[in-house]
Amino acid sequence: MPVPDYAKVAKEGKGSHLSSFVRWVQLKKYQYEVTFSLYMLTPTEKFIFNLILFLLVSMLVTAATLYLPNHVVVIYHRICYYISGEFAYKTSTNLSGEALTLAADGLRITADAVDSVVTPTLRVVESARETLKEL
Structure with a gap:
């Protein structure tokens, strides 16, 4: 005697949580492979x-x-x-004396570094101007 379809579904639905999870993962893998055509x-x-x-x-x-x-x-x-x-x-506008000293030292060091780079460049520019004036 054949079993009706709803009985098969009910029988399959009574499996353990692990088997239903495995079926769900297999379904998602199948959907992924079909969506991106990986099965080919x-x-x-x-x-x-x-x-x-x-x-x-x-x-x-x-x-x-x-x-x-x-x-x-x-x-x-x-x-x-x-x-x-x-x-x-x-x-913060209320800086301690030490923080102000450190900031001033940092600014002084930066200014000295800029001067050490700019001064030779200005000398080259001035000598180039003088050379052009002589020509």
């Missing part, structure tokens, strides 16, 4: 395609987790600046 490829071609897809997705996820939060903060600060006309974050 050789195992090596499938491996290469899956590797490239995995690398692209992993780079996208890495970039989103590492760089997106900082980028959102920068965009937020720009929006606040455009709306209110001032920065969203305030810098």
